[in-house]
Amino acid sequence: MSDLDTVLISFLFLTVGYIFGSIPVGILVGKLKGLGDVRDYGSGSTGATNILRTLGIRWALFVGVSDLFKGALPVLLAVQLSIPDLAVALTGSGAVIGHIWPVFTSFRGGKGVATAFGVFVALFPPVALLVLFCSFLLLAAFRYVSLMSMVGTITGAGYVALVALLNGLDVGSVVGDPYHDSYILLAGVLFLLIEYKHFPNLMRLISGAEPKVGQGGSLRPQN
DSSP: OOHHHHHHHHHHHHHHHHHHHHOOHHHHHHHHTTOOOGGGBTTSOOSHHHHHHHHOHHHHHHHHHHHHHHHHHHHHHHHHTTOOHHHHHHHHHHHHHHHHSOGGGTTOOOOSHHHHHHHHHHHOHHHHHHHHHHHHHHHHHHOOHHHHHHHHHHHHHHHHHHHHHTTTOOSSOSSSSTTOHHHHHHHHHHHHHHHHHTHHHHHHHHHTOOOOTTOOOSBOOOO
């Protein structure tokens, strides 16, 4: 495959990932349940945490799993088609970017956590299990979803980078070269996107103003 072919395929699958990520599941659920635009409530996000605050755990689970599949499905499709590693990595990046800045809803979406986790499930199943375990320990101990999300992202991205430095040991990735530079780049991109989206949460955690699980679901003040 020529370099030009790789670039074209990478751009195509970046777009495919972005379209998948842009599917506004949280907004559709909010409208279905008569809530209106879920972005007018709580944190203003379309993700499962804000759905939990406004509509309860059943719909939060539905949105969370749906957002996970938005990351996993396009990546699994890319892997099955045996496209270059760079294109697979860009597919995952595109899905998370689409969830955060969705084209269908004025580029205002969620924070990308469940979609990024779906990417990790598709590419690095053992890393996903590690992230899930660490995340739920934190959630049980402190009841801050934002803390769970930030630390979970650091854990997943850090683990991929660490294993890459330790001679690229294969810990069960579904791709041929699990610690190819493209996947290290993917881990870095997901880390930067999610930590960036959680910076306001970090500031509230520091100040003691961050809501815990189930809190903060009221209508947002209008400017």
